[in-house]
Amino acid sequence: MRKHCRVWLTCIIAVLLMACTPEGPTFAAQNGTLRVTVSFAQPLVANLSVPTRIRFYDNDQPLVVRNVVCDLQMPGMVMGSMRPIADAQSDGSHLVNVLFTMDGEWSIIITGESDNGPIRFYVEDIFVPSSQPTPTTTQ
Numbered sequence: 244m245r246k247h248c249r250v251w252l253t254c255i256i257a258v259l260l261m262a263c264t265p266e267g268p269t270f271a272a273q274n275g276t277l278r279v280t281v282s283f284a285q286p287l288v289a290n291l292s293v294p295t296r297i298r299f300y301d302n303d304q305p306l307v308v309r310n311v312v313c314d315l316q317m318p319g320m321v322m323g324s325m326r327p328i329a330d331a332q333s334d335g336s337h338l339v340n341v342l343f344t345m346d347g348e349w350s351i352i353i354t355g356e357s358d359n360g361p362i363r364f365y366v367e368d369i370f371v372p373s374s375q376p377t378p379t380t381t382q
């Protein structure tokens with residue numbers, strides 16, 4: 244009896260923890276009939292790797308895309324970009340870990356290849372807050 248209670252208690256705690264884990268934001272971009280969604284698994288914070296799911300659609304139907312690469316850029320900054328490669332999943336989505344190296348506004352250029360040729364999306368206005376509390380100044 245105690246063993247069953249422990250199993251149930253463990254399951255209940257696991258479900259509660261999953262329910263309490265905050266999801267991150269989702270962004271979308273459209274290019275004609277093509278659309279991409281970028282869903283972050285947790286809230287964005289500078290200098291924290293975030294698992295991210297990318298899904299492609301054509302006329303709101305899932306679209307198969309190969310060789311998906313994300314080009315993370317900070318508009319207005321002259322610096323190299325990070326280009327993580329996304330892993331295709333069995334459900335047609337792609338997973339990638341993204342790392343925004345500093346707080347501020349970011350964009351992601353997502354490229355890949357569909358049966359109809361290359362695709363490119365520009366996902367913009369991604370705001371990443373600082374990983375540290377903002378210091379207060381006194382005068």
